[in-house]
Amino acid sequence: xxxxxGIGDLVAVTATVRRRVDEDTVSVSIPSYDFPHxxxxxxxxxxxxxxxxxxxxTRIDDxxxxxxxxxxxxxxxxxxxxxxxxxxxxxxxxxxDMVD
Numbered sequence: 001x002x003x004x005x006g007i008g009d010l011v012a013v014t015a016t017v018r019r020r021v022d023e024d025t026v027s028v029s030i031p032s033y034d035f036p037h038x039x040x041x042x043x044x045x046x047x048x049x050x051x052x053x054x055x056x057x058t059r060i061d062d063x064x065x066x067x068x069x070x071x072x073x074x075x076x077x078x079x080x081x082x083x084x085x086x087x088x089x090x091x092x093x094x095x096x097d098m099v100d
Contacts (some may be wrong), residue, residue, distance in 0.1 A: 008086030
């Protein structure tokens with residue numbers, strides 16, 4: 001676990017709107033992610049506006065975090081903010097059968 005972020009946690013990354021592709025698709029620029037990324041957004045966002053994208057952590061390396069934002073996006077760990085910790089589900093019975 002790096003900086004309190006673990007696999008399954010919900011994190012947010014701030015992206016900048018680049019342009020509107022069509023009525024409900026917007027091209028955004030994600031810091032430290034060097035590829036184009038488009039999201040579905042029907043609101044009235046404008047070029048240069050900052051928006052927050054949230055997703056679940058799928059992988060953690062020394063300096064990077066991979067987030068599921070539709071496609072997997074790998075960004076620098078200092079560009080993400082923890083939103084919610086993952087809590088495994090509680091079980092009422094054990095996973096194996098007990099001897100009577």
